[in-house]
Amino acid sequence: MNWKAPALLMAVVLGACGGHAVTPAAPAAAPATFARTKLVTIVGNLASYRSGRYWAFEGSPVTGPDAEEGFPENWRAVAFSPSANHTATVIQVGVGLVSGTDGLVLSLNRDDKGIPGKAIATVQLRNLPAFGTCCTIETATLAKGVPLKAGTQYWVVVSTNTSELTTSATWTFNDTDQVDSFLEASYCPSNCGSGSGWTPYQSDTVSGSELAYAVLGSN
Amino acid sequence: MQKGRAVALTLVALIAATAVAVAAGDVQRVTNKQGAFKTAASGRHAAPLPPNTTDDDGLIAIADSFSEYAKSPYWAWSEASVNGPSYSGQPEVWTAAPFTPRADGAATKLEVAAIWSYGPNGLVLSLDKDARGVPGSAIKAWKLTNLPQSLCCAVEAVEDKAGLRLRAGAKYWVVLSTDASEAGTSAGWALSELGQIHGATMAQYCSDDHGGSCTSYGLKNDAWTAFHSLYGVAFAVLGK
Numbered sequence: 001m002n003w004k005a006p007a008l009l010m011a012v013v014l015g016a017c018g019g020h021a022v023t024p025a026a027p028a029a030a031p032a033t034f035a036r037t038k039l040v041t042i043v044g045n046l047a048s049y050r051s052g053r054y055w056a057f058e059g060s061p062v063t064g065p066d067a068e069e070g071f072p073e074n075w076r077a078v079a080f081s082p083s084a085n086h087t088a089t090v091i092q093v094g095v096g097l098v099s100g101t102d103g104l105v106l107s108l109n110r111d112d113k114g115i116p117g118k119a120i121a122t123v124q125l126r127n128l129p130a131f132g133t134c135c136t137i138e139t140a141t142l143a144k145g146v147p148l149k150a151g152t153q154y155w156v157v158v159s160t161n162t163s164e165l166t167t168s169a170t171w172t173f174n175d176t177d178q179v180d181s182f183l184e185a186s187y188c189p190s191n192c193g194s195g196s197g198w199t200p201y202q203s204d205t206v207s208g209s210e211l212a213y214a215v216l217g218s219n
Numbered sequence: 220m221q222k223g224r225a226v227a228l229t230l231v232a233l234i235a236a237t238a239v240a241v242a243a244g245d246v247q248r249v250t251n252k253q254g255a256f257k258t259a260a261s262g263r264h265a266a267p268l269p270p271n272t273t274d275d276d277g278l279i280a281i282a283d284s285f286s287e288y289a290k291s292p293y294w295a296w297s298e299a300s301v302n303g304p305s306y307s308g309q310p311e312v313w314t315a316a317p318f319t320p321r322a323d324g325a326a327t328k329l330e331v332a333a334i335w336s337y338g339p340n341g342l343v344l345s346l347d348k349d350a351r352g353v354p355g356s357a358i359k360a361w362k363l364t365n366l367p368q369s370l371c372c373a374v375e376a377v378e379d380k381a382g383l384r385l386r387a388g389a390k391y392w393v394v395l396s397t398d399a400s401e402a403g404t405s406a407g408w409a410l411s412e413l414g415q416i417h418g419a420t421m422a423q424y425c426s427d428d429h430g431g432s433c434t435s436y437g438l439k440n441d442a443w444t445a446f447h448s449l450y451g452v453a454f455a456v457l458g459k
Binding site for chain 2: 047048049050051052055056057058059060061098131132134135170173174175176177178179180186209
């Protein structure tokens with residue numbers, strides 16, 4: 001077998017992050033077919049091969065408050081820090097629908113003392129693939145692009161809104177790096193056993209594999 | 220991270236004609252309805268360990284289901300079971316993966332993602348002929364010892380310098396099994412990250428003579444059962 005490291009963290013720059021209007025992107029066919037050649041991968045862990053862009057059969061739950069009786073609302077986030085200044089124009093995640101309302105909210109958030117803070121850009125995801133099918137990538141195009149500063153921590157967040165109370169979904173794990181540990185966070189409003197709100201954790205304490213995502217853009 | 224989620228979600232979905240179930244918690248998982256698989260506990264990491272990779276230079280990949288990523292050559296968090304007959308009341312289970320060479324050749328090296336869990340640390344790796352769609356007689360067998368317990372990313376390799384002749388279009392099987400000295404062994408064969416769209420064919424031998432139930436896994440007793448799975452196992456057959 002031939003081994004290589006995944007392409008991670010590349011470009012990035014541009015000033016402060018502002019609140020930009022975002023246009024929802026239609027979910028990509030499996031796999032995404034947008035013109036990626038014009039984009040740089042700012043950060044990400046998606047694999048290059050079609051039949052395994054991520055591990056489609058395991059992931060962390062993202063649920064609305066009424067998804068299952070006794071099952072709390074639960075959102076997930078993954079942190080990243082660009083190695084250079086960039087403008088983010090596309091966010092990709094590997095998510096699948098388990099049951100309930102077919103929709104999720106994908107956002108790019110500022111950091112707030114180590115947990116997700118204010119959303120810089122928000123996109124509504126619909127027509128999610130069924131969890132356990134490979135390998136549709138949900139792709140959100142940011143209308144204006146979001147400036148990201150080198151060395152600043154940001155979060156990619158998958159959550160639900162008031163129209164997605166019954167949504168039960170899964171954010172799948174990446175299959176390019178099971179060795180390193182990454183910062184993630186779980187949001188739970190109450191009755192979660194370890195407090196409420198956002199709780200940061202290292203990915204290897206859950207699965208050993210970071211949630212599947214990528215942030216693309218320009219230098 | 221929240222803890223203590225005890226509620227089980229259930230989902231029955233048809234995916235490539237395979238029913239799956241999802242159990243909730245901090246990790247949600249889709250499992251193949253047929254066959255003996257197990258999941259690994261977290262916290263068994265080790266540094267990437269790709270042994271013998273330099274020896275791969277110059278060899279042809281006759282079959283290869285490893286990914287190209289050094290830190291994730293296979294999916295280590297779920298495994299196909301390979302258990303001896305005396306392991307904890309479970310049935311004896313062996314696992315096999317088929318391959319069909321496109322051209323005549325000779326296999327000089329086999330690589331598998333074998334992970335040890337409990338009991339005697341050893342397995343038998345063999346290259347078998349096909350017998351009507353399931354593993355047949357062994358062409359050659361090797362003893363594996365000192366298997367890693369870490370989840371990722373060691374690869375076990377064996378060699379036959381002369382080369383084992385393979386015919387184009389003929390089906391062969393790479394088999395992980397136990398022998399008499401490994402009656403209490405519990406091990407696993409980590410899954411391939413490739414081919415998730417269409418899944419893979421695999422086979423498992425099951426015997427519940429000493430405990431457990433083969434039918435609970437959808438497997439025949441005291442026989443090989445070939446089936447289509449959502450995922451295959453990670454292996455490579457290299458040669459010339």
